[in-house]
Amino acid sequence: MVGYTIRDYGKLMNPFDKYETQSIALIGDLSILSVIHQPEDFPHRENQINTMVASLSGLIKGFSATNLLLYGKTGTGKTSVAKYVTGMLEEKIGDKVTTCYVNCQTYDSPYSILVNLSKCIPGVSNIPTSGWTLDRIYSELADQIKSIERTIILVLDEIDKLVEKNGDDSLYVILKLMVEDTGSRGSIIGITNDSSFYEKLDPRIKSRMSRESIMFTPYNAEELKDILYPRVANVLSPQSYDEAAISLCAAIGAREHGDARKAIDLMRISIEMAMRDNSNKVSVNHVYNARDTLEVDIIRETVKTQPTHSKLVLFSVILSGERHPNSATTGEVSGLYADLCREIGIQPLTSRRVSDYISELEDLGMINTTVKSLGRYGRTRYIKITGRENDIKHFILEDQELEPLKNIKGTRQFRLDEHI
């Protein structure tokens, strides 16, 4: 077996040599093709930018701001455009405006949103992350915002998550603070991918929320190419990639509801793969491989960030599926889950909670469920793993707490053993 050096024509080669002589040479930073990169050019988003700028332009003349709602699927540029426009506004009148960006998926209660808001505002004293009453934070913030000579723009990304979790009232509280109790010093830009979000709101919120909503339509494959080309051109020389590779990334992104993020991620990973292969060109095969890698990465990340009980429920779904293909039901998954909990010595949650976890796992796309009625034999959800169960199982077992489950098979034997 060869070690870390390779003997070639009688002389030792350093394994790093091949990276030195690599055929694909990057002419720019690969991070241009990453999610973190905030672009300065937005092909096919001119209308949305113009509308936003027009709505916010009043601030330059000292008028109060309008609230905005941005709609669109993931990867249609809502967040980037919002950050770009507010950034430009701050560049213009940074002494009069402060933007605060909060993702409501991460900070999903009015409490945590207000705490975050307080952190953005210059000169506001620290508010603890818990302990104070909402009322106290509220009046403290209202006073402080009133006392400074600035307009505060609060960008609420995934605003639907806030309402979904806490109800209409949570949004009402924030709106009232920003719009009324601060003397019109505040403005809210809501971002959501739920096109019926506005319709579902309480009328008293509707009237305060949105004077203007801006739609971010999905990109088609041609538009995605326009997004990809300039970025790729900054990273690779023209002879280092097949045009077909870019077209394929665009096509895959377009198929995924016009998702630019997906197309860009795919392109980056394809390049990384081509470099690893030491190929001289990024080809469609690299894109196909990248798509697989990306899929598995997403699954790993999703599984890894689940709480222990959710992982156990997911594991039970897989085991149930192994026992009876096509027929895992809520009751069965719930029972198996309780067994697994006992196996690793933790207290199982109630089946009601398990039922919620099942719904959450479905929202994450890890499983599919269909409600079926079996007449006399009740009504239940049929649960199926969406695929790649081996990968998922592997990622679940990466959790040290769940290691004892390594040897459990989805056999009837396991449950019989438990009940003896």
Place this chain on the structure above:
DNA sequence: ACTCCACAGGAAAATTGGGGTA
């Protein structure tokens, strides 16, 4: 037509835990 299973999923109560206050 009626019953009744095995849940779905809404609402409210109970528990947990961080942080403030005296």
Place this chain on the structure above:
DNA sequence: TACCCCAATTTTCCTGTGGAGT
């Protein structure tokens, strides 16, 4: 340190439901 307040999580309790069996 003991106690209070609050948000988040989980449990308890509940009503609703589609269709096979009677």
